[in-house]
Amino acid sequence: MSLSAQDVRRELVRRSTTDPHLAAVNGIDFIQIDPSSEARIVVQFIFDINTDVDPPLASAIGATLSKSLVWITGGDRITSIAVVSAQRGAINQLVVTASEVGDFSTYTLALGSPAAPLPAAEPPDPLVPPAGFDPVLCSASFTFHVECAKQFDCKTAMTCAPAVVTPPDIDYLARDYPAFVQVMLDRMSLLAPRWSERNAADLGVAVVETLAYVADQLSYRHDVIDTEAYLGTARLRTSVRRHVRLVDYRLDDGSNARAWLALQLGGDLPGGVPAGTRCCTMFDGAPTPDLPRDSQTYNAANAAGAVFFEVLADRYTNAEQPQPDPRALLANNSxxxxxxxxxxxxxxxxxxxxxxxxxxxxxxxxxxxxxxxxxxxxxxxxxxxxxxxxxxxxxxxxxxxxxxxxxxxxxxxxxxxxxxxxxxxxxxxxxxxxxxxxxxxxxxxxxxxCVVLADQGRTLGDPLETMPEPLAAVPPYGRYRPALAQPGVTIAAANPYVGDQPADDTQPIQSAAQAAIWSAADTVPAVTLQGAGVAGNPPDWYAVGDLLGVGIGGDAPAFETEIENDGTTYLRFGDGVNGLAVETGMTFSANYRVGNGAAGNVGADSITLIDRAFPGGGYIVSVTNPLPAFGGRDPETIEHARQNAPVAFRQQERAVTAQDYVDRTMQFAGVLRASASLRWTGSWTTVFVTVERTGGVAVDSAFKTSLEAYLAAYRMAGHDLEVEDAVRVPLNMAMHVCVAPGYVAADLAQLLLAIFTSGLQPDGTPGLFNAQRFLMGEPFHLSPLITAAQQLAGVASVTVTRFERAQAPDATGLATGVLQPGATELFELANDPDYPDRGQFELSVDGGI
Structure with a gap:
């Protein structure tokens, strides 16, 4: 019995004389060794013993003891210790004298008489406790040598050690179906050695194989979970997307392509070409230019790998017009x-x-x-x-x-x-x-x-598919993540021209080039949902690029898509904080387009088929794309995201210094050079960003507005922002050329002027004074000009007599051979007689014939 149990029993015995629910008994409280003689054992009882022991004594409660009732057992080296005498000592004590001192092991002193005759030289077991004594407290353990030092408490703890069970010999490295089958059959051979059937038709073998199949699936699932838990090992595109989103990196799902379509008309189309009109590239057996709406044609187009496009809406008639109004197309304008x-x-x-x-x-x-x-x-x-x-x-x-x-x-x-x-x-x-x-x-x-803009992709519907596509209802439990039936969902940017029709000519208008400018953050999946089923289900749900985007609250009926490696598209809904959460009983149906990636960047004159089944469509004589399709981009690879996402967050998202503004401005499309300065304007700090556009084009109001809106995202609070064009600095230059004998001076002068031009040279390369030769803040050297003139056959010598700024003439540039502009200055030398204020070049030629 454990020590804690004996303590409880001892407390009950103490209360036995006063508690009416307990019978009065006596028992051993503890045992001590007499320091003067280790053979003398002092047994302390709970209650007093009032008569001597030898001859017999009686306990305070009527029990009688004798020397024959005291037993000492145990020991490792010294055993068979006999009791020499047992005499009453102080109150409640019995002094027992042993025949000899035992060893250092634990001994037991017990009271009682043998329950059966004792064999020779054997200890009594079991003992019948004396009358009036508690059976549990009739024995106690002790050691003879109380003075020996012990490292721990002398009170030993008694614990119930569990039974030692030998584990079965199981191969825990088994991870697949054959290994699981073998492990279970081996185990069955041990547990049921008489069962040796291994026929696949046997019921036991069938059960083993079924369990092995389930174990194989669970093992694979565990491996997948462990693999997908880390960015470095994840293989599923969805896992990588969610990992990189934790560091504010958005996995790029690619983008569809666009193409300009030119139509040849046999009659006017007052209603234009309706938005959504399908067209595609040529394929074998297709009637030109019609794209019939029948399953046979569409099946042939899909089998031949034809790329489908759909006409985009052109513009709104006015701000109140709820639907896009296509532009009228006139046959005369074809x-x-x-x-x-x-x-x-x-x-x-x-x-x-x-x-x-x-x-x-x-x-x-x-x-x-x-x-x-x-x-x-x-x-x-x-x-x-x-x-x-x-x-x-x-x-x-x-x-x-x-x-x-x-x-x-x-x-x-x-x-x-x-x-x-x-x-x-x-x-x-x-x-x-x-x-x-x-x-x-x-x-x-x-x-x-007669030009319209078309967008890669095909809205699913007749004749091949029946739309909208019904999705499974929201289950009462578990995660709702439905998948679309068709892979390759279109990822498209917003139409740049819908609503782009200012009321008057003074407001800026977007360019045709703007149709080719968009980023991955501007794209959204071309998927819409119609909700039903319960009263709280909005009828219209829309797709967003990221549910964590700005402006998507808990009541927004928005969802995002997650595209897997095989192109399967899953829909992911909000949680009530970022996007409206779905509820049990909701049902959905989906409308979407398919067709995405660089495959849409078809070559020029390859889109020759169009669906003419709309009012006036028969007037279309032919259709083509004079320019190659543009903008198609394949999805970002997992490996690319794995390498770039961990360091993407290091990109600075706030412009602090002037150089930060320069770095951001240089990333804007159409900017060739940039310079920035921070100036105190009296009330606040203004950041002046000076820009040189590609091709020397001036900074107009539309470009300025777009650039300022782009830089506003990086502007520090309290800083104003101003975008300005580079300061144009005209140059004046005079060159004298001496022609060698035998060469015609007039012909040589013509060749020189063809080189020293602001346009293109005869070979198509930019002239030495072309705007592409001048860079904002970059010096303009004289030596390349002299070298270019001297390389012409017939030039005997070249002398530059003037090389200076037109508005600040001096001899510094001629003396040093270089003109150094300011950080925001841009040299120009147009040599245009209509614009003498844009720089002049004077050429004088003599000699020759």
């Missing part, structure tokens, strides 16, 4: 030749933002035109037209109709957005080469006016 003003050879220069069309056309502000070379300038053949000489422009004012007073040719003057300025010279008229009879080619380039 192909409009560019007018060359009777010139035999003429080109629109790089940077041109205006032109004249031969004919009378109704063109409005906001219309998209595609300028394209329609024939080869040297051959006159349409097949020889350079496909690289095409660009989309957006008109910033209505076309102006007029007449050439000389030839009485009807004309239309057009002006387009500065951001759509020509990046290449566009030939308007030329003379064919000798192989083609040197014929005059007056209409080398044209403008396509």
């Amino acid at each position: 192909t409009m030749p560019l007018y060359a003003w009777s010139a035999q050879t003429l080109c629109l220069p790089v940077g041109a933002t205006s032109a004249t069309l031969a004919g009378t056309y109704q063109l409005a502000r906001g219309d998209i035109l595609i300028l394209a070379e329609a024939m080869g300038p040297n051959t006159g053949n349409a097949a020889d037209a350079d496909p690289a000489k095409r660009c989309a422009v957006r008109l910033v004012r209505d076309g102006v109709n007029s007449i050439d007073p000389l030839t009485l040719t009807p004309l239309t003057r057009i002006v387009w957005h500065d951001a759509d300025a020509l990046a290449f010279p566009l030939c308007l008229a030329s003379i064919a080469d000798a192989a083609h009879q040197s014929q005059q080619l007056p209409e080398v380039s044209v403008a396509y006016g």
